[in-house]
Each structure stands twice: as structure tokens, then as C-alpha cells.
Amino acid sequence: MNLIVRIVRWIWTVPSLLVIALGGGLAWSQATSSASATSPGASGWQWSNVSVALPTSETSFPPGDGAEITPQCLICHSAGMVLRQPPLTREQWVGEINKMRSAYGAPLPADQVDRLADYLFRINGASASHTAKMSTP
Amino acid sequence: MHRPTLMPTPMSRRSFLLRASAAGTTGLMGTWGWKAAAATLVELPFANGQREIVTNFPQKGAMLLQRTRPPLLETPFEVFDHGVFTPNDRFYVRWHLANIPTTIDTGAFRLSVRGHVREQLSLTLDDLVREFQPFEIAAVNQCSGNSRGFFKPRVPGGEWANGAMGNALWRGARLKDVLDRAGVNAGALQVRFNGLDTGVIPQTPDFMKSLALDHARDGEVMIAYAMNGEPLPLLNGFPLRLVVPGWYATYWVKMLNDIEVLNEADDNFWTTKAYLIPDTPHASVDPGQQGVRMIPINRMVPRSFFTNVQDGAVLKVGQTTTLRGIAFGGDAAVAKVFFSSDAGGRWKEARLGPDRGKYGFRRWEVMLRPSSPGAQRLMIKAQNTAGSVQPNQANWNGSGFMRNVIESVSVQAV
Numbered sequence: 157m158n159l160i161v162r163i164v165r166w167i168w169t170v171p172s173l174l175v176i177a178l179g180g181g182l183a184w185s186q187a188t189s190s191a192s193a194t195s196p197g198a199s200g201w202q203w204s205n206v207s208v209a210l211p212t213s214e215t216s217f218p219p220g221d222g223a224e225i226t227p228q229c230l231i232c233h234s235a236g237m238v239l240r241q242p243p244l245t246r247e248q249w250v251g252e253i254n255k256m257r258s259a260y261g262a263p264l265p266a267d268q269v270d271r272l273a274d275y276l277f278r279i280n281g282a283s284a285s286h287t288a289k290m291s292t293p
Numbered sequence: 294m295h296r297p298t299l300m301p302t303p304m305s306r307r308s309f310l311l312r313a314s315a316a317g318t319t320g321l322m323g324t325w326g327w328k329a330a331a332a333t334l335v336e337l338p339f340a341n342g343q344r345e346i347v348t349n350f351p352q353k354g355a356m357l358l359q360r361t362r363p364p365l366l367e368t369p370f371e372v373f374d375h376g377v378f379t380p381n382d383r384f385y386v387r388w389h390l391a392n393i394p395t396t397i398d399t400g401a402f403r404l405s406v407r408g409h410v411r412e413q414l415s416l417t418l419d420d421l422v423r424e425f426q427p428f429e430i431a432a433v434n435q436c437s438g439n440s441r442g443f444f445k446p447r448v449p450g451g452e453w454a455n456g457a458m459g460n461a462l463w464r465g466a467r468l469k470d471v472l473d474r475a476g477v478n479a480g481a482l483q484v485r486f487n488g489l490d491t492g493v494i495p496q497t498p499d500f501m502k503s504l505a506l507d508h509a510r511d512g513e514v515m516i517a518y519a520m521n522g523e524p525l526p527l528l529n530g531f532p533l534r535l536v537v538p539g540w541y542a543t544y545w546v547k548m549l550n551d552i553e554v555l556n557e558a559d560d561n562f563w564t565t566k567a568y569l570i571p572d573t574p575h576a577s578v579d580p581g582q583q584g585v586r587m588i589p590i591n592r593m594v595p596r597s598f599f600t601n602v603q604d605g606a607v608l609k610v611g612q613t614t615t616l617r618g619i620a621f622g623g624d625a626a627v628a629k630v631f632f633s634s635d636a637g638g639r640w641k642e643a644r645l646g647p648d649r650g651k652y653g654f655r656r657w658e659v660m661l662r663p664s665s666p667g668a669q670r671l672m673i674k675a676q677n678t679a680g681s682v683q684p685n686q687a688n689w690n691g692s693g694f695m696r697n698v699i700e701s702v703s704v705q706a707v
Contacts, residue, residue, distance in 0.1 A: 203399035203418050208351035208527050210395060213361035232391055232493050234362040242340050242447035252449055259562065261496020280341070 215239065222275025228264050229256070243282035249273045335369075337454045338604075339442045352526035354382040359451055363388035363490075364528060368456035373619055374600035377646070377654040378431070379459035381521055386528045387436055387457065387542070389500050392491040394548065397532055404516070404533060408485075408554035411476030418532055421518060425466035425474075428515050431650030432538040433460045433621045434545055437568060437590050441693030446580055448693040455598060460621070460654040463536045465517035469510045472554070477506065483555045484509040485564075486535050488548035498562035502544045503555070504537065513538045516549060538652040539624030541590050541695075543568045564589065569692070576695045577688035593623035594697045595683055597630055597657065597675035606704045608669075613662045619654040622677030623697075626651030629676045632659045636670035637685065637699070643673070651678075663706030672701040 213234035217226040229238065244252070250273045256262040257269075264272070333346040335357065344357045350366060359365035366386040372379060399418055406414040416424075436457035441450050451457070472484070485503040492499065508514065517525065517536045525531040530547030537544040543563075559565070569587040570576035575594075578585050597620035608614050620630045626648070631640040646656030663669065676682040687698035 201419075201422055203524075203532070205396070205398050205400070206524075206527055206531055207396040210351065210364065210393070211347075211349045211361060215361070232497065234360055236358070237360040237365075237451075240341060240344075240359060240452050241449050242442075242452065244447075244449060248449060259566065260492070260498070261494055263494070263496075 218279055220275055220278060222271045222278075225264070225268050225272045225275070228262060232256075232260065232262065238276065239280065241280060243280050244277070245282055246273055246277040249276040249281070252276075337442055337452075339452070339454075340447065341452070342442060342454075350386070350528060352382060353386070353528065354380075356383070356386070357454075357456065359453065363391040363393060365451050366528070367453055368459060370454065370456050370598075370600070372456075373598065373654075374617070377460055377619060377649055377656055378462060378521055379654075381461070381523055381526050381529065384434075384459040384461065384520075384526070384529055385436070385457045387451065388490060388528075388547075390490045390492045390497060392493050394489050395527070397527065397548075399532055402532055402550070404550055404552070406471060406475040406552045406554075408552075409478045409481040409556040410472075410554050411478060412474075414471070414475050416471070418518065421466050421471075421516065421533070425470045427464060428467045429462060429464045430513060430515065430536070430538055431460060431462050431653035432536060433458060433593070433653060434536075434542045435459075435593060437541040437543050437694045438692065440696040443687070443696060444689060444693045445687070446689075448691055450693050461520045462522065462650075463515065463517040464519035464522075465515045465533070465536065467512055468514045468516055468535070468552075469512050471516060471552070472510060475554070477510075477554055478556070480556045481506050481554045482557060483559050485553045485555055485559050485561070486544075486546040486549055487551040487553070488530070488546045489550050490548060500546075500563055501559075501561050502546055503559035503561075503564050504544065506554075508537075539593055541568075541593055543590065568694075570694050571690050575684055575688040575697075576690050578690055580689060580691075590694055593621075594695060595623045595625075595627065595675040595677045595681055596621060596697045596700075597673045597683065598700050599671065599673060599702050602671070602702055602704065604702050604704075606702070608661065608663050608704050608706045610663050610666050610706050613660050615658060616661055616671070617656060617658040618673060620645075620657050620673075620675040621654050622651065622675065622679075623681065624652075625677040625679040625681070627655045627675055628678045628680075630655075630657040631674050631676070632657075633672040634661055634663075634669055636701070637672050640674075666706050669704050669706055670701055671704060672699050674699040 213236060215235045217223050217235050253269050253272055257264050335344050335346060336342055337344055346355050347358045348355050350364060355369060357367035357369055359367055364386050368383050368385045372383045402418055404416045438450050439453055439457035440455050442452040442454055483503045483505055485501055487501045490500060515536045517534050518532060525534055533549045535546045535549050568590045570590045571578045572586040572588045597618060599618040601617050620627050630643040630645060632643045633640045643657040643659045674683040683697050683699045685699055688695060
């Protein structure tokens with residue numbers, strides 16, 4: 157991944173390491189920065205443009221019945237968010253899918269919810285006995 | 294300022310990493326999806342807790358990858374042992390919406406102040422820096438769902454361990470001063486904040502948060518243009534971020550470019566439907582409990598952590614060891630930090646480090662000299678100046694918000 161990062165430099169900034177010694181032989185240390193050497197109104201203050209590149213995800217959903225629906229999920233977020241969830245009950249997966257549809261506008265037809273929930277439960281499911289029912293605030 | 298860290302002998306971080314990579318793990322992530330090439334993995338201590346340590350996000354060092362797009366990056370916990378200010382390049386990252394500008398033209402950038410005001414403003418970055426009295430404050434920024442991964446039973450969401458928080462010295466202009474420049478009209482009720490990020494599809498509600506007018510004008514809420522003496526990393530909100538000391542990070546709107554004074558209650562999705570907590574002590578309910586009144590999340594509660602000792606650490610009988618960590622008081626300063634070496638039987642006050650601001654992290658330190666071999670459960674709890682103290686029992690709610698149970702680590706004296 158090529159990162160083009162033009163870091164802003166502020167002349168008034170002087171990073172420093174401050175060590176404060178207390179009694180009893182204990183020393184508290186902290187990295188800190190002093191930003192008050194020059195007031196922001198001074199001529200040393202300069203803004204620079206910033207341009208960055210964000211990495212793209214290389215994580216994919218595992219194959220299986222229903223996996224063909226997952227590109228709809230990837231419109232808004234990478235697959236890792238789903239795969240790193242705790243194992244959820246099928247009912248919880250239905251709740252998550254419907255939250256994506258109703259709250260965030262995921263373009264997922266109602267007749268695909270069950271198939272996608274079956275798929276997600278298969279790849280990352282928990283039996284209901286191990287997970288309490290959630291209230292969905 | 295390097296000091297040795299008490300790492301658990303049987304599971305030092307190095308061996309932990311090696312174990313995670315070598316075993317391939319039987320979990321969800323073991324069989325597909327990972328870039329094979331030398332990913333460094335860690336195992337957070339909950340189911341499906343395997344995380345990659347990544348260094349490929351701009352202006353960021355090594356971070357735990359929770360989600361690539363939009364980015365969720367957790368601060369590796371050892372960073373908190375280095376000092377009370379969290380370095381910008383290790384500060385956690387949390388975005389809701391994936392349409393994040395990756396280029397900021399600082400000359401063209403404008404902060405607008407509009408709505409129920411006498412005079413609309415369109416401020417350049419230089420205006421903000423030069424025309425308003427600079428204000429500085431140290432404050433902890435903590436995700437509402439920090440530590441969500443520890444909820445039992447588990448709840449869906451960003452599955453953080455304890456690293457979705459950080460403390461910085463923020464510098465900027467007081468929101469009050471900016472609002473006064475615009476002149477808030479009589480009848481104004483709330484102030485709504487919007488940043489440059491948007492949803493990928495137009496159906497997704499734009500991320501906005503609101504504060505009551507009195508809160509917005511309290512003289513502490515500020516518009517930050519510097520973080521630990523440097524411009525904010527883009528992923529932490531460059532060029533401007535709202536800072537709401539003592540309140541959860543959901544209110545700290547990143548890439549802030551629009552401030553709207555409202556004369557009626559904000560009804561936008563993110564204020565009325567998201568980030569709600571049960572209106573109960575510790576925002577806690579029983580799993581499955583229904584019919585509880587829900588309110589917007591607001592003030593933070595006290596927390597404290599060990600930073601130089603982990604579960605499984607081995608201590609020597611008869612030898613004095615210095616244990617240390619950090620604490621913060623939430624919406625009030627840390628008053629006291631208490632330590633127990635017998636699973637909460639007896640508590641003694643820890644020694645506190647310098648006070649760098651009531652809303653920031655504060656160091657604590659205790660000396661421990663185990664007198665006999667065996668297992669010991671160490672506990673730490675903070676109390677703030679308003680009298681709020683960390684609870685013995687973990688709270689629970691369906692969103693995984695506001696965890697602040699007393700932290701503990703189990704060690705072995707030999």
C-alpha cells in the first residue's frame with residue numbers, strides 16, 4: 157500500500173519529554189508535548205494540506221449458500237466487521253440484518269433476509285442456550 | 294522512559310503471538326480470509342478475539358485491526374503503560390460511515406456556524422486559530438462501547454477489548470466563544486454537529502450529534518485543532534474535532550465542519566435512535582429485560598486499569614514489586630484509587646501521579662510484596678470527586694455501553 161502522507165509541520169510545536177520526580181524514590185514519567193511556546197496568532201503557525209490513502213480490506217466471506225448476498229454488506233463495510241462478531245444466534249443475526257436494512261438503508265430485499273441469516277448463522281452462529289436474548293434498543 | 298514490564302511468564306506477549314500464529318487457531322478466522330503473509334496476530338481474551346496488528350493505516354503505528362472499512366483501530370493496551378498521554382499515532386480510531394475524505398485542502402476548508410443565530414459564520418482554519426483565545430484541556434476520549442468484548446452474554450458491535458480510549462492534550466477554540474461570535478438567538482435549545490464523513494449510499498443517515506445549548510456553552514466544550522501539540526491525524530478528525538470533556542466519544546464529532554443551532558430538539562437518527570442507554574443505575578439491565586426507558590448516553594464513569602501486570606504474571610515471594618496503571622474519573626476528577634491484593638477483601642489507597650487535568654488519565658502506583666506463595670487476585674478501583682466509584686459487578690446492556698466494573702488480574706507468587 158502506497159501511503160502518501162504529507163504531514164503538517166507546525167513550527168511552534170516542540171515535543172518534549174517531561175520527567176517529574178516525586179519523593180520516596182518514585183519517578184513518574186510521561187511523554188507530553190508543549191504547544192504553548194508560541195501563541196497560535198503568531199506567524200509561525202501554518203496549515204498544510206493532508207492527503208492519505210486508506211488500506212482496502214483483503215478479507216472475504218467464506219463460500220457457502222447465501223454468500224452471494226454478501227456483496228450487499230460490502231457496500232458499506234468490510235467483511236471483518238461481520239467475521240469478528242461473537243457467535244450470534246440466528247435471531248440475533250436477523251436483528252443485525254434488519255438493523256442494516258431499516259436504520260442504514262442497506263439495499264437488501266426482505267425476501268433475502270432469511271437466506272442471509274442462515275448463512276451468517278452457519279459461519280458464525282451460537283446456539284440460543286448459550287446466548288441470552290437481546291433487547292434491541 | 295523505558296521501564297521493565299511485568300509480563301506473565303507462561304504467556305509473554307511474544308510467546309502469545311507465536312502461539313496464535315503457529316496454532317492457526319480453530320476459531321472462525323483460522324480457515325480463510327487472512328492474508329497469509331506474516332500477519333501478526335493477537336488473541337483478545339474473548340471468543341472470536343483474534344486480531345491482526347496492522348501498521349498500514351496513515352499516520353498510525355501498530356494498531357489492532359477491528360475493521361478495515363470504515364476503520365476501527367484499537368490501541369494495543371501496552372501503550373497505556375508509557376504515560377498518561379496517548380501518542381497520536383497510537384490513538385484509537387472509530388468511524389461509522391465509510392465515505393471519509395482522504396484529502397483535506399486546509400485553505401478551502403470552512404467551518405460553518407448557522408441556524409438559530411444572529412449572524413452565520415464561515416470560518417477558515419486560520420480564523421479559528423487567530424481570532425479566538427486558544428484553550429487547552431487534557432481529556433480522555435473513550436468509545437461508548439469500549440470493552441464491549443467483555444460483556445457476558447456477548448453483544449454485537451465493535452468487539453473492543455479495553456483499548457478504545459485515549460487521553461490527549463487538546464488545543465483549540467472554546468465552542469462558547471464561537472457561538473458568541475455568531476450570536477445565539479433567544480429560544481435556541483440545542484447545538485448540532487456534523488462532520489465531512491457521509492454514508493456510502495444516500496439512505497444512510499448522516500452522522501450528527503447534538504448537545505444542549507447550556508452544555509455547548511459551558512466553556513469546556515471546544516473545537517480542537519491540535520492534539521498533543523500536533524495537528525490531529527486524519528483518522529482522528531483532521532482538521533477539527535469537537536471535544537466534549539467527560540462525555541463519551543460519540544459526541545466528539547470528527548472532521549467537524551458544520552455547527553447548527555437548533556430551536557427545537559434534534560430528531561436525527563444518531564441522536565434519537567442510536568447511542569441510547571437504559572435509564573437505570575450503571576445503565577444496566579438483565580439480558581432480555583424489556584420496557585426500560587432509554588436515554589442518550591452522556592457522562593463517562595470512572596475506570597482504572599493495571600498497565601504493567603497481566604493475568605498469569607509471576608511475582609517473587611518476599612520481593613517488592615511496583616505495580617502501576619492509569620485511572621480516570623469520567624466526568625469528574627479522580628479522587629482516589631484503591632488497590633486490593635486479596636480479591637477485594639481489603640483495600641488500600643494507591644499513590645497518585647501528577648494531576649494533568651481533571652478529565653485526563655492519572656497514574657497510580659502501589660508496592661506489593663507477596664508474603665507467601667500461591668495465587669493472588671489483584672484489583673484496582675477508582676473513585677471520582679463526585680463520589681462515583683467503580684462497581685463490583687459488571688453492568689450489562691444490549692449495546693455493550695459504559696462498562697466500568699472493577700478490573701482485576703490474577704498473579705502467582707512463587
